Amino acid sequence: MNRRTFLRNAAAGSIALGARPRLFAAAPPPDLAFVQGESPAALAKAAVETLGGMGRFVAKGDVVMIKPNIGWDRTPELAACTNPEVVKALVELAFAAGAKSVTVMDNTTNQAQRCYIRSGIQSAAKAAGAEVPFVNPRRVKKMAVKGAWLKEWDVIQDFIEADKVINVPIVKHHSLCRATMGMKNWLGAIGDPRNQLHQRLDEAMVDLAAFFKPALTVLDAYRILVRNGPQGGRPSDTKLTKTVVAGVDATAVDAMGATFLEIPPAELPYLKFAVDRGLGRIDLEKMAIEKRTV
């Protein structure tokens, strides 16, 4: 492209942009992608595409870590763990964007094998070519988290050593923090005694979210858990909402997620902390949210 064509294109672009900003690729991507439809995999792919495609987040040769919620020994229809098809779609996208390796991992609550296998995530992610290792206790090291409250904690090194981390939580009810989504999901990337973090859970979640800094958050709201969280147990504890939300601003994604549980984001203390710390936004009404149906 020479100087003249560049100028011409830029001029044409700016005119078009002023007129119909949302139709052009040159337009800035939205703050949040909100995609609804029937297939969890298609939703995940469309959500990432809406944000500008996986190429925006993953560079050629990147070591990518995908962090779903695999915390519980529950099958997908119970909505206690991230939808395996959403995870699989993201693995595929990461490889398509040139990732050198993709790892899927979580520090589970129930016995690790049972969670990995029965959630369906291990087989789905492996089918797409990802590594799905169990947490290796030798790769857990104390680190300076440098949070407002949480100063240091044991962190699983795989999450630190990756070039890009993608958070893939699921929307679930939780008795203590009311809604568990992206920020709460980071308790699965750290070591014990993580149960003690419940004593200041809202602050810990925000500190961890600030520490891990995911390149992208893809929130699975295909089938959400509306009661008896965070593990449910009966299909009647779940609700089909057939949505995937994605964004770079993890706070904004959680804010949007809260609405599935009919909680105004401003009511969640951890979202308020996140805003106070300048981590992200929760003013959904002022955000650029691109809604699509696939």
Add this chain to the structure above:
Amino acid sequence: MKKERSKKHRVLQLLRVVVQAVFLGLFLNLLFGARFSGEDYIGDVEVFFHFDPLLAVVSFLASRRVLAFFGLAAVTVVVTVLLGRVVCGWVCPLGTVHQFFSWLFKKTKMARPKKPAAGGLWVKYAILVFVLVASLFALDLAGIFDPLSFLTRTLTTAVIPAFAQAASAAIGGLYTLRLETFGDKLTQAVEALTLNRTFQQGFFIGLIFLGALVLNLWRERFWCRYVCPAGALLGLLSRWNLFKVKVDEAKCIECNLCSIHCQTQASPFPNPEWKGSECVYCETCAAVCPTKAVTFPLRWKREKPPAVDFSRRRILAATALAAASVPFFRISKARKRADPKLIRPPGSLPEPEFLAKCVKCGECMKACPTNGLQPALSEAGPEGLWTPVLVPKVGYCEYYCSLCSQVCPTGAIKELAIPEKTVVKIGTAWINKNRCLPYFLGRPCIVCEEHCPTSPKAIKFVMVDTKLPDGTVATQKAPVIDLDLCIGCGICENKCPVVDDPAIYVTSVGESRSKENQLLLQVGGPERWGTL
């Protein structure tokens, strides 16, 4: 005379070693298969036990029930009647272990047999009589001495944990050497085997095993000769075997090597002294004979074998001793009242029937995915030694898992399908409000509520006011327990952040299997829990 050892019998000896290795491998394969494989149901990994006539007969006598799966023991009986104690010599995995160490001690010159041993063989028959007589009183002691129970229990609670620790240390060494990728790979491989590595008493059970191995220094296959009641039972059945040792007097140079190297004191030489009930057909005598004098020809004719010195008087003495001992095993507070810590695996029969069937093999402890099942010490009284109890501080009962019930070889833990298992109550959770963070510190926690697996949750929360030391009042969500919903799985106790003595804990009261160990009318009633 030309000195030449029998090629045929050396080949047979080698074949025997191969067969032993195959069966030991099969045994270990099944044992390691007793774990979560990704499937809800893992198949008959306990099948080895069902070929054991001792366990069959003792379970039958002690529980007064015919257990169909023990029909397989008939195979062993028929084989033994026709061929003698080949099962001991060629199949038994514990026999193989003892034989291996006997061989090792001899090869390394740590043991040097100089002359044939004599006497003592009657002890194992006395143990057999003791065990059988005890089982008439519903006292199941077979598991203490049965070779399969002994080996499974030892491997599960001592050897495998030690192996896992060693593997972990070795992998640590790899990291020190900066071979991290290799270390990561090995870690994942070991992790996938789900090796439980925490067992109360593992050290002592290991010591007993070590003792049994060391005794091979004194006599080859010491256990098989003097202790094993299963071997004794097979010895009784082997009187009519078809192959009997024959020493060709024309060739024999009376060197006595055959009897010196006989692994089980069957004394092939002098020929009339040969004890068919002791011979395990290891082929050693025929293979070491320098003149090919020792053979095992087919002989239909029944010969009166020289009896082991197990006289009628000793039978009577063992019987009397057993009958007199039974009451001592029953001196236990466990029989007076349920022990709060005696939390049995889901599907366990009511305590008396459970004790009559459990053979203490530890297969359930091997299968338990959380390492929660532990060998009992005193919780169930003397007769309940090494029976399984759930220790939630070590591991909880995984909600959708019924592996322990599937692998139990005797049905002491009744086999349960997953939906049946999830409604079996094995105990009840209690909150110690003096230690629970919301109750006494006014701090948020409710980790127990988060982990409670039932739906609706058996642990709910209420808002509670707590007076703090400075006089102010904190209001927090604090856990309460819904007795109707609690199944006693113990995950609350396991995950409670009050580490040393959890503020929420499970005791056995309310368990579905017991009519007596209850606390409330209608709680744990048949409308929800079903009857076992």
